[in-house]
Amino acid sequence: MSKLGVLLFRKIFESGDAKRIASQKQDLSDLEIRKDIPYRNDGDRGHLLDIYALPDTPADAPVMVNIHGGGLFASYKEVNAHFNYEWARMGYRVVSISYRRIPEVTMIWQVSDVMYALRFLQENRRDLGLHLDNAYLTGDSAGALLALFALSLNSSEELQRIFHVPSAGFSFKAAGLISIMLDTQRRDIMRVINSVILGKRKVSEMYEEYLLAPEKLLEEAELPPLYLVTSKEDLIRKDTLKLASRLKDNGDVFILKDYPKGQTHKLGHVFSVTYPMYEESREVFREMSRFFEAHSGY
Numbered sequence: 001m002s003k004l005g006v007l008l009f010r011k012i013f014e015s016g017d018a019k020r021i022a023s024q025k026q027d028l029s030d031l032e033i034r035k036d037i038p039y040r041n042d043g044d045r046g047h048l049l050d051i052y053a054l055p056d057t058p059a060d061a062p063v064m065v066n067i068h069g070g071g072l073f074a075s076y077k078e079v080n081a082h083f084n085y086e087w088a089r090m091g092y093r094v095v096s097i098s099y100r101r102i103p104e105v106t107m108i109w110q111v112s113d114v115m116y117a118l119r120f121l122q123e124n125r126r127d128l129g130l131h132l133d134n135a136y137l138t139g140d141s142a143g144a145l146l147a148l149f150a151l152s153l154n155s156s157e158e159l160q161r162i163f164h165v166p167s168a169g170f171s172f173k174a175a176g177l178i179s180i181m182l183d184t185q186r187r188d189i190m191r192v193i194n195s196v197i198l199g200k201r202k203v204s205e206m207y208e209e210y211l212l213a214p215e216k217l218l219e220e221a222e223l224p225p226l227y228l229v230t231s232k233e234d235l236i237r238k239d240t241l242k243l244a245s246r247l248k249d250n251g252d253v254f255i256l257k258d259y260p261k262g263q264t265h266k267l268g269h270v271f272s273v274t275y276p277m278y279e280e281s282r283e284v285f286r287e288m289s290r291f292f293e294a295h296s297g298y
Contacts, residue, residue: 003103006073009192010101013074020274024082030054031088037128039097039120040113046100049117050077051128052088062134062292064092065121065172067114067150069141069270071181072193073102080140083273086285087138093130095121099146106199107184107211108163111149115165118150122169136292137175140270141236144180145214148243151175152221159220162206174295176227176288179270182214182239190236215246223252227291229284231259231267255291257284 040047068080099113139147230240272281
């Protein structure tokens with residue numbers, strides 16, 4: 001598929017998200033929101049982050065870093081705003097990061113963006129008011145995939161060497177991965193991304209095997225406890241089930257929350273992110289937060 005095809009898919013994806021977000025407007029006067037903080041000073045919209053918190057959030061409040069989805073080719077941090085509002089109202093200081101998209105860049109640069117964003121948080125933790133000794137990571141769909149890369153690279157000096165990135169400089173106590181897009185070589189409608197993950201290259205790099213088969217990360221990584229969420233109506237449910245199977249074989253600590261078909265509304269792909277007002281979404285927030293708290297001393 002050509003780059004033009006990817007851009008067409010982007011337009012379709014973002015149009016649907018824009019309509020959904022416009023219908024979910026709410027009063028934000030209870031929140032303090034610091035928008036568009038650059039973690040790289042190059043003027044690129046993909047290098048910005050937001051911070052959400054209640055005004056009375058204590059200095060030592062837990063930090064939740066969120067990486068948005070969008071198939072690696074669509075959206076910026078704003079697409080997850082309503083999800084992040086809920087976490088901020090639960091007492092977390094929420095950091096929402098953007099990253100550049102394919103096909104303007106290849107996936108290696110997206111992984112690099114996330115790692116440099118995390119490093120920026122560590123180097124500026126005092127100015128940003130972040131208590132990173134109690135930090136958690138969340139991501140949905142493609143954002144969950146990038147979160148898996150971040151957790152893996154952060155735990156392995158060998159992977160940092162292969163990917164040519166620094167560590168974050170701090171560790172996550174646990175992470176929540178919602179409807180992960182584990183496979184980057186798709187056989188479904190998302191196969192539009194297959195040819196632009198790596199782009200044209202003359203010399204093969206060691207990191208390419210991980211980009212093409214992300215489950216290989218588990219062979220090198222020491223992951224924190226993971227809370228996985230999917231549903232029967234999730235169009236890429238098999239990706240989460242595949243990750244759960246690999247984690248089980250690897251002896252990693254995780255919980256899998258696999259929702260049945262919704263009774264009053266569809267529990268589709270990343271439903272807890274796109275429709276945080278659903279009772280099932282509220283349950284995801286509560287149970288994931290309890291999971292985080294249970295592993296705060298991990």
